[in-house]
Amino acid sequence: MIGSARAPRRCHLTALPGGCILPPMTPIRTEDADDATLLARYAAGDRAAARLLTARHAPRVFALARRMLREQAEAEDVTQEAMLRLWRIASDWQPGQAQLGTWLYRVASNLCIDRLRRRREIASDGMPEQADEAPGALAQIEADDRAVALRAALETLPDRQRLAVVLRHFEERSNPEIAEILDTSVEAVESLLGRARRELAARLAPRREALGFSDG
Amino acid sequence: MAERREPFEGTREELILDPWFAALRAEPAEPPLALLSAILADAAVVDDARNAVHEPTAVVAEATTPAPLPAADADAPRRRLSGWKAAVALAACAALGFWIGIDGRVTVEDGTVWTGARAVAADSMPDDPVGAFFDLASAEG
Structure with missing residues (x-):
């Protein structure tokens, strides 16, 4: 588990004088430009295009990572790393090869899964396991908080099931897009989601009344 | 055996889970x-x-x-010979030397290194050139 106290975030590649504050960029009049166009402009040296791409995609990637990892600092790392990979491949990007947002989700998803696996390896090496990842974690949560209960239940799911649920129900991606992100078939995504929902429902159903949900 | 598709299996669970999902969706996740x-x-x-x-x-x-040869390099021999005049003189001397070399009428023993025409003239010179000079001068006045 990475500690919550951490140094101020700095750019990956170099520590710019005065932190990571960039000089003001020239305004760009292509707010409606598609992602591939913006990326091509960035590759041609237009940094305002990078700012638009960041504003458009970084929040989504961060939300995905935050919900997958539940750790602010790790979610920030994943987001920064995913965006950095985007900047690096900008000049090689082939328009039409994939949706840029889907590509970013895929990179972020893989980074999240890597980190979740690493967590488990560290935990299995004798580090103290997080309480809410332990079996029966839900029973330990006594707070009247639906979000906390759902998060705890989500953490009991296998990584890919959790990822499918987050993408489908929180990021509101379509099943074909999730299939592309997970590099699998739509049928496999439906199967993943079905199993995940059954598991979540089984875990959360006993707490419905306690958390104020009426039967329906 | 083909995997059984479950297009509607999530429906009941979704009804149960929707309010839970909504609660978590409401949480801000701004970077x-x-x-x-x-x-x-x-x-x-x-x-x-x-x-x-x-x-x-x-x-x-x-x-x-491979870069094209600069024009200045093509002119370098002329510059090394200090100009067109020197180059022409050198070429003339070379041609003269070549002609002397192949012309059998001019020999080193003649004591001349001039042109064939002059060499021919030298062959016809009188035995007393000084006297002949004064003869010519007196004839021309």
């Missing part, structure tokens, strides 16, 4: 400003690095491309 600044700084650094890589590459490409 902090420092993160966005760091992402943009990364973009700037990658852009700078790309430009730095491309510039030397262009120089190398120019260096490895």
